[in-house]
Amino acid sequence: MLKTIPRTISHKRHSQFSSILFPFLYYFPTTLLPPGLFQVQSVFSKVLNGMPGEKTTLTYTRRIESHIGFGMKIITFLLLVFVFMFNSASAKERRAFHWVDDADASPLIYCGKDGKPAGIFYEIMTEAFRRLNIPLKVDTYPWARAQKIVADGKADGMITVLTNARKRLFRGSDPILLASEYVFTNKNNPRLKEILSIRSLKELRAFRVVETIGSGWTKENLKGVDITWVPTAENAFNMLIKGRVDIYLANNFSGVAFIKRKIEEGGAFSEGYKNIIGSPHPLKTIAFRLLIRKDSPFVGILDDFNKTIHQMQVDGIIQHILEREHLSR
16 A cells, blocks of 8 residues: 655755655555665655754645656556557567468469468468467469569568579578479470470470469579460460470479369360370479568568478478378379
């Protein structure tokens, strides 16, 4: 409880006593004071209630009441500031990590028939952020648009290859998944034997290649190659079926799964997909990473994210996800 306010108090004048701290320290509940301030309060109490030395008797009733009123206003203000800061920190902690990615990169990440995100990366990220206890917001768009949204600062990150161009804006995690790029072609292509004998990227310069818009890896690694850019993987495979191009590069997860799905769905090109084959020789192994904008408030979670992904690999969770999708290597 607060100490009883005396009508008349003897005190020793001292120019260092603060008119705000004085009543605050003297009348603040002792049990709530930290040890350091408790000692200070004890000293002030002795000074107020009489210590040897020159003394002056004054009536402090109104002055102390005034001091207490002003002091309590200060305390209230400080408490409000503390509450505001606490709520702001809590709001920041509750803010979801906004992940934006490709709507057409099945089975890695895509927009399902129900309009919701799905795929291997979605399952991995959902589990990783659950373990990190960080809310996760996911949106999918055409790949070029998705990259622009993240690059413009409207989202925190995406999963893709960390190219030299992307290093200006992003920091990358350790690999989430390793994938190999393979040559896909039409088995009716008159140059089939040459195509299936390709072992390096530079050999692609002798052929017509199709690629989806927004592939930073292709731009960086296939300079000098005759490339036709199309919006989606489906457009790319359709051009192979029609014989308008010779090669489409796809990773070992996406290529086979996409062809299998299109054959099962039927449709105008379902028979044509049966003619698409992949080379048995991987041209390049690439690492898919979580890329977070350098100016995102979440860039500091990368170390913890890496530890989480490594633990999920040790736990067998990622392998289980791949097996469930029939994509284990």
